[in-house]
Amino acid sequence: xxxxxxxxxxxxxxxxxxxxxxxxxxxxxxxxxxxxxxxxxxxxxxxxxxxxxxxxxxxxxxxxxxxxxxxxxxxxxxxxxxxxxxxxxxxxxxxxxxxxxxxxxxxxxxxxxxxxxxxxxxxxxxxxxxxxxxxxxxxxxxxxxxxxxxxxxxxxxxxxxxxxxxxxxxxxxxxxxxxxxxxxxxxxxxxxxxxxxxxxxxxxxxxxxxxxxxxxxxxxxxxxxxxxxxxxxxxxxxxxxxxxxxxxxxxxxxxxxxxxxxxxxxxxxxxxxxxxxxxxxxxx
Amino acid sequence: xxxxxxxxxxxxxxxxxxxxxxxxxxxxxxxxxxxxxxxxxxxxxxxxxxxxxxxxxxxxxxxxxxxxxxxxxxxxxxxxxxxxxxxxxxxxxxxxxxxxxxxxxxxxxxxxxxxxxxxxxxxxxxxxxxxxxxxxxxxxxxxxxxxxxxxxxxxxxxxxxxxxxxxxxxxxxxxxxxxxxxxxxxxxxxxxxxxxxxxxxxxxxxxxxxxxxxxxxxxxxxxxxxxxxxxxxxxxxxxxxxxxxxxxxxxxxxxxxxxxxxxxxxxxxxxxxxxxxxxxxxxxxxxxxxxxxxxxxxxxxxxxxxxxxxxxxxxxxxxxxxxxxxxxxxxxxxxxxxxxxxxxxxxxxxxxxxxxxxxxxxx
Numbered sequence: 346x347x348x349x350x351x352x353x354x355x356x357x358x359x360x361x362x363x364x365x366x367x368x369x370x371x372x373x374x375x376x377x378x379x380x381x382x383x384x385x386x387x388x389x390x391x392x393x394x395x396x397x398x399x400x401x402x403x404x405x406x407x408x409x410x411x412x413x414x415x416x417x418x419x420x421x422x423x424x425x426x427x428x429x430x431x432x433x434x435x436x437x438x439x440x441x442x443x444x445x446x447x448x449x450x451x452x453x454x455x456x457x458x459x460x461x462x463x464x465x466x467x468x469x470x471x472x473x474x475x476x477x478x479x480x481x482x483x484x485x486x487x488x489x490x491x492x493x494x495x496x497x498x499x500x501x502x503x504x505x506x507x508x509x510x511x512x513x514x515x516x517x518x519x520x521x522x523x524x525x526x527x528x529x530x531x532x533x534x535x536x537x538x539x540x541x542x543x544x545x546x547x548x549x550x551x552x553x554x555x556x557x558x559x560x561x562x563x564x565x566x567x568x569x570x571x572x573x574x575x576x577x578x579x580x581x582x583x584x585x586x587x588x589x590x591x592x593x594x595x596x597x598x599x600x601x602x603x604x605x606x607x608x609x610x611x612x613x614x615x616x617x618x619x620x621x622x623x624x625x626x627x628x629x
Numbered sequence: 630x631x632x633x634x635x636x637x638x639x640x641x642x643x644x645x646x647x648x649x650x651x652x653x654x655x656x657x658x659x660x661x662x663x664x665x666x667x668x669x670x671x672x673x674x675x676x677x678x679x680x681x682x683x684x685x686x687x688x689x690x691x692x693x694x695x696x697x698x699x700x701x702x703x704x705x706x707x708x709x710x711x712x713x714x715x716x717x718x719x720x721x722x723x724x725x726x727x728x729x730x731x732x733x734x735x736x737x738x739x740x741x742x743x744x745x746x747x748x749x750x751x752x753x754x755x756x757x758x759x760x761x762x763x764x765x766x767x768x769x770x771x772x773x774x775x776x777x778x779x780x781x782x783x784x785x786x787x788x789x790x791x792x793x794x795x796x797x798x799x800x801x802x803x804x805x806x807x808x809x810x811x812x813x814x815x816x817x818x819x820x821x822x823x824x825x826x827x828x829x830x831x832x833x834x835x836x837x838x839x840x841x842x843x844x845x846x847x848x849x850x851x852x853x854x855x856x857x858x859x860x861x862x863x864x865x866x867x868x869x870x871x872x873x874x875x876x877x878x879x880x881x882x883x884x885x886x887x888x889x890x891x892x893x894x895x896x897x898x899x900x901x902x903x904x905x906x907x908x909x910x911x912x913x914x915x916x917x918x919x920x921x922x923x924x925x926x927x928x929x930x931x932x933x934x935x936x937x938x939x940x941x942x943x944x945x946x947x948x949x950x951x952x953x954x955x956x957x958x959x960x961x962x963x964x965x966x967x968x969x970x971x972x973x974x975x976x977x978x979x980x981x982x983x984x985x986x987x988x989x990x991x992x
Contacts, residue, residue, distance in 0.1 A: 379762045430950060435762050436708050437950045440907055443900060444950075447943030455937050563896045567773035570766035578762070604781045611774035615755060618767070622758040 346479060351596045357485050359592025360492035361551045365565060366572040366584040367499060368543030374516040374579035375536045378431060379438045384566030385446035386541045390415050390548025391557035392457055395464050404467030408549055415545025420538035428533065446562055454559045461558030488550060495546070496585065503581065512536055516579065571614040577624040586625065664915050668828055671918070672821040682817040683885070684929060689817075689824040690882045692921035695905045696831050696914060697874035702903070703912035704835055705867045706847030711752055711768035712875050712902045714775040715745045717894025719876030720883035721779065721786055724795040734798040734810070734884075741880035742873045749872020753865040760850065772896050779894045791890035795883045810884075820881055827874055831914060834870060843867055875902075904942055907949060910956025919957050 369383050393414055397407030422445065430437055470484040503509035511532055515522045523529040548557075548565075572591055576583025594613050599606040617625060672689075676682035694716055701707040719741035726732035726740050756767045779786045786792060800808040800819060810816045834840050845853040846860050854860050883889040892898060901924070909920020924942075931938035953960050 373762075379765075426947065433950070435765075436702075436706075437954075439708060439762075439765060440903075440946050441950050443903075444943040444946030447900075447946070448940050451937045451940040451943070564773070567770050567896070570770050574759070574763055574766055574770065605777075608774065608777045608781060611770055611777070614767070614770055615774075618755055618758055 355593035355596030359589035363588030364547040368540035372540035381442035384562035385449040390545030416542030419541030693878040695917040713898035715875035716879035719879030723880035745876020746873040753868030910958030916958030
């Protein structure tokens with residue numbers, strides 16, 4: 346029973362990691378751009394959730410409004426700054442986004458203070474669901490269902506719509522897509538906003554479970570990197586399976602060896618790198 | 630001549646004994662020539678010009694860490710967000726050696742250097758299995774690993790509280806007491822001597838065939854491999870050298886503060902080291918000193934009045950990428966060129982390589 350509990354926890358956590366990594370991966374796939382500010386935008390999603398919940402008293406409004414605000418900020422950053430540096434080597438992408446992450450983190454401390462905050466579990470999802478002798482928190486169950494829905498919607502968006510087709514075609518050759526008459530700048534900006542918005546959504550959803558603090562950005566970024574190193578950058582399936590693997594490892598380890606649960610995430614990465622240097626699904 | 634050409638020439642140069650180096654060329658570009666006398670003069674001036682010699686010591690310690698980061702980033706093209714692993718490990722291990730084993734100053738520093746090199750070789754061996762962004766992401770993930778290890782081993786590291794009461798032993802050699810380093814000035818002199826040695830050593834490494842090959846790897850790894858170099862081993866060796874120097878800096882920092890905080894091994898320390906390197910200018914050793922100096926002085930001035938001054942560092946990073954990719958030192962160089970009217974000594978590949986590899990191989 347304890348293990349079933351932890352497996353469900355791991356699935357929920359893993360789906361959160363999947364949303365973050367999918368955002369990172371979609372951006373990298375189309376824009377060939379590495380976003381080191383991804384964790385900071387995740388944190389911002391959590392803080393917007395806190396403020397909007399305080400303001401309106403309703404978690405659902407903040408779930409609807411918060412991630413779009415994060416996506417809009419990302420869009421603004423793309424239009425004003427990031428599109429100027431696509432042509433530079435990756436090192437410069439990293440430096441600029443590290444700069445953005447620093448600015449976001451320090452601004453967050455200026456606005457919300459350096460101490461962490463907790464967010465109440467939303468009304469209607471507070472209790473437990475009991476099935477035979479097994480009880481499980483309703484919000485965590487909702488989390489698994491909702492993130493699965495989002496994951497499916499994302500798959501549909503990327504695989505079945507015109508926008509998704511352009512993103513996938515652009516990942517193969519953005520020049521060709523531009524030559525065929527697509528406004529590639531607009532596509533890039535929208536994709537960047539979508540990817541970062543996913544990080545904001547993940548931040549919003551995980552806030553009632555794990556709370557928020559201004560230094561969570563680097564932590565989340567590290568985990569997202571583990572997921573994409575395991576699953577492969579630019580791979581949607583890799584992000585899903587990598588995210589679930591990391592979530593399950595962390596959740597199961599926290600019953601066996603609580604202090605080492607975070608450590609085991611990175612141990613998993615080291616093991617994968619030793620056994621399969623190009624990740625579980627990667628090719629050379 | 631491009632970098633790969635340099636590497637090739639450096640490899641073949643020893644076969645031409647007729648082209649022995651003459652004394653004046655050696656003075657100009659050898660380990661004791663070039664910018665080294667200027668750096669030595671700066672080391673003498675720094676404690677006088679700055680508000681305190683403790684601050685000057687701090688600058689030199691971070692400049693050491695920045696030199697090591699620059700060796701990887703500026704010359705090997707390897708962006709490492711894992712430098713705090715070695716900085717923190719050096720601080721912890723040297724402190725534990727002096728506290729629990731009663732180690733003297735030099736044995737403790739030596740322990741830091743050796744363990745830093747070994748640790749960096751291990752991290753490097755794993756990380757260089759991938760290249761490009763995966764490599765960078767793995768160094769960051771390994772930094773998180775090291776942080777959680779230090780956090781978990783709180784019996785040894787003091788966890789969140791850090792290691793308190795780290796001693797600063799006197800300088801002894803074979804049992805003979807040479808100097809008591811308890812005053813700020815004497816510790817500065819000791820650190821300055823070590824810094825100069827490290828500066829000369831890094832210069833030497835960069836000018837060696839190894840350094841030229843490292844630059845060849847930066848410019849085009851596939852080409853370097855096609856020429857027969859085992860690029861992975863070169864990268865691991867560069868990592869080990871960088872780790873050794875960074876670890877030494879960490880050990881010196883713990884002795885300066887008499888304290889080894891958990892922050893030493895946090896990702897933010899790695900970020901700070903990278904930021905100092907980039908602000909100073911990658912690929913230029915003088916830039917590293919400039920970057921560390923600017924960072925320490927500005928943080929000291931602003932931290933008191935505005936705790937969120939790191940917003941400015943974020944802005945500075947963005948501005949440097951947009952407008953001043955050579956960093957501060959690159960800016961100084963282009964100003965000097967404008968006033969002197971010539972650019973003869975500038976490296977041909979457009980990198981600000983003043984203190985770096987000379988256009989002609991020396992060996």
